[in-house]
Amino acid sequence: MMLITKRKKIGAICGHTIYAISKSETIPILKSPIQSNMAYSKNEKRYKKLLSTVDLTKDFFFSYTYNVMHSLQRNLCRNETGLVHYESMFVWNEFLTLGIRNTLKNSLWTVALVYGFFKQVKLSISGENIFQTLIARRSRHYAGTRYLKRGVNEKGRVANDVETEQIVFEDVLEGCPTQISSVVQNRGSIPLFWSQETSRLNLKPDIILSKKDPDYEATRLHFENLVMRYGNPIIILNLIKRCEKNLVKLFFVQSLRKPSDLSIKAYPKITV
Incomplete structure (x- = not known):
């Protein structure tokens, strides 16, 4: 089991905190119903080694209360909860958490991780303080390195599909009405x-x-x-x-x- 053991705040959207991963840990599950010989198999060791090379402290972010895998417009226009969010093409641990979510019929024990870029800065324009947020969400479908992944696959997924969103809103006291703007664009092979x-x-x-x-x-x-x-x-x-x-x-x-x-x-x- 892979756990996030330390986090850091990197921003907030509409009062919802966005976090990055500072530290993670892989913990073996004792008395697992999985056969013991499978746990020590050649393939299992290979998968563990590949997983250990993934640096979760770089470019992964999440939120407990805001659906950061979706754009602001979708979050405001659709009342989606629970397991639906994991169907997003931008949730990178969708497959790894599938078993526990299907067993428990909820997502209370899992956190949806988005891979890409998140940056929020505070600006002062004409005496008004505003927050500018830039989010890049990279699709987990048909992802890969330059030259090795090009074009489209049979399902219509293009290589290195990235959704970029810029959110701008006023710096006001919590609970006060505010103006907010969001622009979304998409790029891909x-x-x-x-x-x-x-x-x-x-x-x-x-x-x-x-x-x-x-x-x-x-x-x-x-x-x-x-x-x-x-x-x-x-x-x-x-x-x-x-x-x-x-x-x-x-x-x-x-x-x-x-x-x-x-x-x-x-x-x-x-x-x-």
Whole structure:
């Protein structure tokens, strides 16, 4: 069992404290119903070693009272409680806590961990004190390192999907009404089947386009998921370099050429 033994406050949203992990500990469960030979198996030792390499004190955050895995708008508009929050693509310990949550039929003994970035600062503008909060939530689906994870998978999940939210609100006494603003944007790999072969001798490996999905069903699944999460219209900002024009053409022309219920607008790369 992995326990968070020490925490530190890194911010607050609407009176709800957000914490980071300062220290964690792995504790063996004695008299476990799991077979003893499994506990000492080769695979189990390998999984323990991999888990021990994860530094929970970096980039993980949580809250006991605020659903930090969701945007402010979703928290205000939907009255969701309990186990529903663990279905979020941004809860990284969803699988590890699945057994105990299913057994107890609640989440009282677990804490949902979000992986990404959280920073809150206090600013003074025109004599008014405000708090600016920046949250980046990284998806646990199809995550990986640069070059090793690219494009989309069969379920419409794109590589390195990150939701970024900026929350701004006034610094007022607790219980007093306040104005609050939230802006959310999403970034991820281009939702096509493509890859790049890594090489120490080639710092910019060529892009390999696959013909695996000629009907672009995975691309459609990706945008349907975006509509379900954020609603229409979906606005695409092209950040691809001009030298990668073949990938641009495939994405903005072929993958969106069929009739659809989705409202999609594409914009070229913006240079500042």
